[in-house]
Amino acid sequence: MTFLGLSLLMVFLGGVLVFLPGLSRRAASLTHTVLVLAGCGVGLVPAWQALAGQTLSSVLVSWSVPGGQIELGIDALSGLFLLLHFVVSAAAVLFGSSYFEPYEEERSLKSVRFFLSGFIIAIALVFTAQNAVLFLVAWEMMALAGFFLVAFEGHERQVRRAALLYFVATHLGTLCLFVVFGVLGMRAGSFAFAQMAGHPALLAASTPIFVLALLGFGSKAGFVPLHIWLPEAHPAAPSPVSALMSGVMIKTGIYGLLRVLGLFAQPPAWWGLTLGAIGMCSGILGIVWALAQSDVKRFLAYSSIENVGIITLGIGIGYLGVSFHNPLIALFGLAGTLWHVVNHGLFKSALFLGAGSVLHATGSRDMNQQGGLFTRMPLTGCCVLMASMAICGLPPFNGFISEWLIYSGAFHLGQRQELYLFVGAPVLALIGALAVACFSNAFGAQFLGVARTERASAAKESDWRMLLPMGALTGACLMIGLVPGRCFPALGRAAAAAAPLSQMDVLGAIGDGGPLLSNIGLLSGAFLFLATFLFLMRQGILAGKDVAQSSTWGCGYSLVSARAQYTASSFAQFPVSLFRSLVDRRVESDRPKGYFPTGARFRSSAPDLILNRVVSPLVERSLAWMSTFRRLQHGKVQLYLLYMFVFMVALLFWKL
Amino acid sequence: MLTTFIPLGVTLVAAPLVPGLINKTKAAFAGRQGPPLFQLYFDLLKLLNKGAVYSRVTTWIFRAGPIVSLASVIVAALFVPVAGTASLSFSGDIIAFAYLLGLGRFFTVLAALDTGSSFEGMGASREVTFAMFAEPTLFIIFVILARVTGSLSLSSMLTQAPLVGTPSMAGLLALVVFSLFIVCLAENSRIPVDDPATHLELTMIHEVMVLDHGGPDLAFILYGASIKLFVMVAMLAHLVFPMPDGSPVQSGLVFGSLMALITIVIGIVESAMARLRMVRVPRLLMAACMIACFGMIISLR
Numbered sequence: 001m002t003f004l005g006l007s008l009l010m011v012f013l014g015g016v017l018v019f020l021p022g023l024s025r026r027a028a029s030l031t032h033t034v035l036v037l038a039g040c041g042v043g044l045v046p047a048w049q050a051l052a053g054q055t056l057s058s059v060l061v062s063w064s065v066p067g068g069q070i071e072l073g074i075d076a077l078s079g080l081f082l083l084l085h086f087v088v089s090a091a092a093v094l095f096g097s098s099y100f101e102p103y104e105e106e107r108s109l110k111s112v113r114f115f116l117s118g119f120i121i122a123i124a125l126v127f128t129a130q131n132a133v134l135f136l137v138a139w140e141m142m143a144l145a146g147f148f149l150v151a152f153e154g155h156e157r158q159v160r161r162a163a164l165l166y167f168v169a170t171h172l173g174t175l176c177l178f179v180v181f182g183v184l185g186m187r188a189g190s191f192a193f194a195q196m197a198g199h200p201a202l203l204a205a206s207t208p209i210f211v212l213a214l215l216g217f218g219s220k221a222g223f224v225p226l227h228i229w230l231p232e233a234h235p236a237a238p239s240p241v242s243a244l245m246s247g248v249m250i251k252t253g254i255y256g257l258l259r260v261l262g263l264f265a266q267p268p269a270w271w272g273l274t275l276g277a278i279g280m281c282s283g284i285l286g287i288v289w290a291l292a293q294s295d296v297k298r299f300l301a302y303s304s305i306e307n308v309g310i311i312t313l314g315i316g317i318g319y320l321g322v323s324f325h326n327p328l329i330a331l332f333g334l335a336g337t338l339w340h341v342v343n344h345g346l347f348k349s350a351l352f353l354g355a356g357s358v359l360h361a362t363g364s365r366d367m368n369q370q371g372g373l374f375t376r377m378p379l380t381g382c383c384v385l386m387a388s389m390a391i392c393g394l395p396p397f398n399g400f401i402s403e404w405l406i407y408s409g410a411f412h413l414g415q416r417q418e419l420y421l422f423v424g425a426p427v428l429a430l431i432g433a434l435a436v437a438c439f440s441n442a443f444g445a446q447f448l449g450v451a452r453t454e455r456a457s458a459a460k461e462s463d464w465r466m467l468l469p470m471g472a473l474t475g476a477c478l479m480i481g482l483v484p485g486r487c488f489p490a491l492g493r494a495a496a497a498a499a500p501l502s503q504m505d506v507l508g509a510i511g512d513g514g515p516l517l518s519n520i521g522l523l524s525g526a527f528l529f530l531a532t533f534l535f536l537m538r539q540g541i542l543a544g545k546d547v548a549q550s551s552t553w554g555c556g557y558s559l560v561s562a563r564a565q566y567t568a569s570s571f572a573q574f575p576v577s578l579f580r581s582l583v584d585r586r587v588e589s590d591r592p593k594g595y596f597p598t599g600a601r602f603r604s605s606a607p608d609l610i611l612n613r614v615v616s617p618l619v620e621r622s623l624a625w626m627s628t629f630r631r632l633q634h635g636k637v638q639l640y641l642l643y644m645f646v647f648m649v650a651l652l653f654w655k656l
Numbered sequence: 657m658l659t660t661f662i663p664l665g666v667t668l669v670a671a672p673l674v675p676g677l678i679n680k681t682k683a684a685f686a687g688r689q690g691p692p693l694f695q696l697y698f699d700l701l702k703l704l705n706k707g708a709v710y711s712r713v714t715t716w717i718f719r720a721g722p723i724v725s726l727a728s729v730i731v732a733a734l735f736v737p738v739a740g741t742a743s744l745s746f747s748g749d750i751i752a753f754a755y756l757l758g759l760g761r762f763f764t765v766l767a768a769l770d771t772g773s774s775f776e777g778m779g780a781s782r783e784v785t786f787a788m789f790a791e792p793t794l795f796i797i798f799v800i801l802a803r804v805t806g807s808l809s810l811s812s813m814l815t816q817a818p819l820v821g822t823p824s825m826a827g828l829l830a831l832v833v834f835s836l837f838i839v840c841l842a843e844n845s846r847i848p849v850d851d852p853a854t855h856l857e858l859t860m861i862h863e864v865m866v867l868d869h870g871g872p873d874l875a876f877i878l879y880g881a882s883i884k885l886f887v888m889v890a891m892l893a894h895l896v897f898p899m900p901d902g903s904p905v906q907s908g909l910v911f912g913s914l915m916a917l918i919t920i921v922i923g924i925v926e927s928a929m930a931r932l933r934m935v936r937v938p939r940l941l942m943a944a945c946m947i948a949c950f951g952m953i954i955s956l957r
Contacts, residue, residue, distance in 0.1 A: 372772070374715045385717075385766075394759040395752065407751045411808050414799040422799045422952055429754065429795040430788060436762050437784035444769030444780070450713055519746045523731060527756070531727040534876065538723065541872045546707030552771045553711075553868050566769070566777020575785040578938055 010039030015117025040090035050079030068133030077497040091469035096240035098465035119145035132181040162236035169229035176216030221253025234301035239356025247349030276316025283309025292606035334495035336405030350473035354384035361459040383470035396524030398480035445568035485518030663738035671886040672696035681923025703875035721767025722876035725760035732756035739911035740899035742811035768865035779864035789941030796948040814894035831951035838944035
């Protein structure tokens with residue numbers, strides 16, 4: 001635990017030292033980056049130890065807050081999330097040191113560095129707090145620091161609106177959590193998680209706790225329909241912050257859910273079914289909505305909703321396994337979930353950083369404005385390609401491993417008698433096929449073909465501080481994909497910490513699952529070997545033969561304009577049209593008129609269905625209704641004093 | 657050790673026969689003599705001896721597309737039984753099988769988008785759209801087979817499925833085979849989903865995506881497509897009739913004749929039907945999905 005303290009101290013110093021007077025911009029940037037990187041590096045040590053099966057002593061400091069104690073501890077579950085957190089934070093901060101540079105001309109970056117450090121520390125505390133009060137404090141710190149980071153470009157109206165939406169959504173969630181932990185603490189008689197676990201008094205309140213935890217943690221994780229803040233906040237935040245938010249912050253919702261539900265020794269089957277249903281809805285809707293987007297960061301935000309859906313489906317499968325006393329299903333579901341948490345953290349942050357690089361190079365987030373970036377930004381392109389393959393769950397990357405585990409759990413469930421349990425695997429297949437559609441479209445529109453605008457054709461490759469984090473993250477994706485068998489025992493430990501699996505034969509189930517995963521690693525190796533062989537064969541065949549360059553075949557017409565290419569929107573039009581009842585797709589167009597048309601225009605967008613069709617009308621209705629009470633609030637102080645007087649007299653009468 | 661790779665070897669050698677037989681059948685229906693049965697072998701040899709022409713727009717992704725799609729389909733073919741045995745099988749290989757095919761599709765689509773041609777973009781968009789229906793259907797079929805056999809590996813699912821023999825299973829067999837047959841037609845771009853013979857770019861899906869490939873690249877693509885077709889026909893063959901346990905010669909003969917039979921059926925479908933309108937294709941695939949769902953209900957017993 002000394003390591004954790006040291007790590008957080010370094011991150012904190014990194015955030016505070018930038019305020020030293022007389023520090024030049026360069027020195028401030030360097031101080032912050034180096035200290036935070038070192039802090040993250042040191043923080044990996046305890047996380048790794050916990051995952052490797054060591055029990056770490058917890059820190060206990062008394063605190064004047066009622067019921068609160070500063071109790072920090074790392075078990076395998078915390079260790080897993082912490083490992084991901086420090087890796088992604090290090091990548092985001094190194095990337096940020098280059099990404100924020102252009103802003104430095106016009107404004108001070110001290111505050112953003114401070115809040116970035118605060119954000120990292122708060123998330124680390126969320127993952128290690130062993131006391132409900134401390135957990136809530138860390139949760140709130142995380143929400144606030146996140147708000148200031150999202151509002152980085154707050155001079156733009158759109159960004160202010162997004163930040164405010166995030167602020168309101170996160171606090172509504174926190175409200176539910178206050179009730180959850182309040183009830184838990186009252187019934188168990190202590191706010192320490194260790195005292196709550198398995199407490200018999202909790203059972204009577206299990207249903208309200210489950211529902212409120214779903215609402216509270218679900219709004220952070222982005223369960224549909226509580227996801228409304230995600231597609232607004234992610235595009236508004238600077239790219240390294242989006243990477244950290246999507247890679248780690250939304251996972252705090254998953255972590256919290258696992259922690260709180262893990263307090264119950266025997267979860268009823270309907271919990272698993274509810275979680276599975278939520279997961280499937282979020283997965284399908286998230287990816288369908290993603291397909292309709294043309295802003296790359298909005299697109300990635302929706303894809304995060306989809307992946308949270310997959311993760312939640314995995315939790316559902318795992319909990320059903322626990323309810324049915326089937327350790328294999330439980331382990332497949334939960335280990336798959338946790339692995340997907342890590343994997344999604346790695347490839348999604350790489351994708352957000354890639355989107356940041358493209359934004360940095362071309363000044364636009366609109367995929368329809370890009371094209372042909374692969375020739376100008378080959379390394380960024382490779383990283384984005386690898387991360388896109390990983391997020392689609394394609395072998396030989398890590399996404400396939402975690403999806404394979406969840407699929408296996410779903411298949412084992414499908415073999416049971418109950419009919420409805422079969423849906424898991426087909427739904428995952430639908431999500432997977434949609435993800436392939438989405439990411440081939442996004443990568444193709446941005447990086448392949450011909451540049452559609454001047455800016456895109458003048459793009460330059462990013463510098464090493466941007467490339468190294470992306471390369472490291474995608475390299476990790478490939479490594480996990482090639483040697484999955486080695487990572488499995490650590491994940492089994494984390495899964496055992498996440499759910500009441502201890503009484504079951506987790507070790508036996510790990511023994512069954514490990515060799516299967518090694519098979520997959522072997523398979524990925526075989527694929528890479530075969531691809532290399534075919535590549536060499538092709539080189540051999542083409543050696544000494546005519547290899548000519550020409551233009552793309554256009555049915556005999558060779559001067560095709562770059563604007564005639566299929567754009568991201570045109571690619572998505574056909575598949576989205578099949579889901580038109582689920583997508584709020586809006587089209588504005590002026591069709592060409594007459595024999596000699598002078599101009600034509602086409603624009604399509606897909607605003608959030610829930611936000612625009614459900615939440616906004618509801619909010620407007622309730623505002624209209626509440627405005628009738630505005631007459632009570634007119635700004636006349638003497639009448640306010642009268643209200644207070646009347647109220648106190650009424651109180652006196654009531655008590656006397 | 658080497659004997660385990662015999663099924664894969666048979667697949668790799670015999671795969672180009674399947675399109676040849678389909679074309680022979682179509683020619684017979686049209687009253688023509690048609691190209692020889694071994695035409696695809698000749699085509700592949702000819703293409704492998706040619707040079708290549710690349711568009712100036714393209715990057716290495718365009719060159720990697722055919723390699724990746726061929727490599728992924730060969731690795732996927734490892735799991736598919738030939739005459740009752742597969743080269744490799746483990747619990748959960750069905751997922752690897754489906755996702756390897758997905759990997760091939762992903763790279764074919766990227767290679768198409770790499771050319772910057774709107775025709776190829778159109779084909780790519782259609783390809784990913786139809787996969788959205790075909791993949792869930794394939795997985796419903798897998799779940800049914802997993803329930804019936806209690807196994808999660810492709811070869812034991814296909815070879816141990818007790819669908820034939822018991823009359824109560826006949827209905828399930830019919831539903832599963834029918835929807836897998838439609839998935840097979842869609843995945844392999846056959847009529848009524850796609851027309852491999854047409855040269856009108858606007859009506860094509862798979863053919864239009866590979867419009868710019870030539871020489872050895874095109875050979876890889878054609879060969880990969882024939883392996884994919886072979887593999888899916890082999891899956892159907894094992895479902896329709898369990899391979900006898902006897903000598904390899906006996907089961908090989910049964911397997912060979914079943915393969916020929918199913919291939920001829922595909923040829924007959926292609927001769928007797930026209931390609932569906934593009935907007936109707938999703939309905940056909942949805943129907944296949946629903947039929948698989950009915951199969952799911954029957955499998956409850």
